[in-house]
Amino acid sequence: MKMNIAAMLEYQASDQIIYKAEQAFANSPENRRYAAVQNKIAEIRQAVIKMDKDAVDARREIEKREAQCAEITSELTAGLDFGDEDDLTAVKKHEDVLQEYESTVDRIEKDVNKFLRRLEEIEREVKQASQQLKKCTIDFEQSKAELAKKRTEMQNQLKDEVLKRREIQQKLNREELDLYKKVRKENIRLPILVEYSDGLCRGCGMHVENDLHGKLKESGDIAECPNCRRILYLK
Numbered sequence: 001m002k003m004n005i006a007a008m009l010e011y012q013a014s015d016q017i018i019y020k021a022e023q024a025f026a027n028s029p030e031n032r033r034y035a036a037v038q039n040k041i042a043e044i045r046q047a048v049i050k051m052d053k054d055a056v057d058a059r060r061e062i063e064k065r066e067a068q069c070a071e072i073t074s075e076l077t078a079g080l081d082f083g084d085e086d087d088l089t090a091v092k093k094h095e096d097v098l099q100e101y102e103s104t105v106d107r108i109e110k111d112v113n114k115f116l117r118r119l120e121e122i123e124r125e126v127k128q129a130s131q132q133l134k135k136c137t138i139d140f141e142q143s144k145a146e147l148a149k150k151r152t153e154m155q156n157q158l159k160d161e162v163l164k165r166r167e168i169q170q171k172l173n174r175e176e177l178d179l180y181k182k183v184r185k186e187n188i189r190l191p192i193l194v195e196y197s198d199g200l201c202r203g204c205g206m207h208v209e210n211d212l213h214g215k216l217k218e219s220g221d222i223a224e225c226p227n228c229r230r231i232l233y234l235k
């Protein structure tokens with residue numbers, strides 16, 4: 001395949017200017033800030049979901065212990081028999097049962113209190129998160145507006161260059177442009193249309209003469225660099 005090298009190089013030069021500006025926009029402090037605020041908001045939302053789940057778990061633990069308490073209380077009431085109060089062994093046995101009951105209830109209550117404290121802690125965390133979220137939402141709106149301003153600025157600066165690129169594009173044939181765009185999509189660092197001379201690819205610097213098997217003979221001939229996959233052309 002032969003290519004209109006001069007026009008294609010002109011197109012690439014313009015494309016490179018636009019690409020550079022777009023990259024600068026993507027790396028701008030405005031865009032970074034916008035992305036950071038967005039991430040922070042997502043992070044807080046995730047944390048709140050986790051807190052809600054923890055609260056549900058804590059409430060379930062409390063309910064479980066309350067049920068346990070009710071169960072052993074009814075067991076105790078049903079099991080107590082004060083039949084013969086003169087029987088000292090029986091009295092001693094009742095005392096032991098009661099003591100055992102009280103210490104179990106005590107232990108359960110301690111557990112319940114532990115979960116109640118956890119619930120209070122979660123409540124505080126949720127409140128804190130919602131305050132953070134409020135602040136982040138303001139930041140988000142602000143950074144969004146700043147980013148939009150920056151984007152308009154960039155678009156205004158590039159307006160002429162975009163028109164120029166479009167004009168050059170008219171001079172190119174479909175096949176050439178499609179090939180360029182195909183390689184461009186593969187995220188190969190610009191320039192992607194590079195000169196082949198002295199057996200070297202001027203894109204990656206590799207000696208590729210042997211791999212090309214004489215594909216590049218005349219001015220305007222093109223081939224793919226076997227190493228970096230850029231488009232090689234012969235001047």
Ligand SMILES: [Zn+2]
Pocket residue numbers: 201202203204205206225226227228229230
């Ligand atoms: Zn190469």
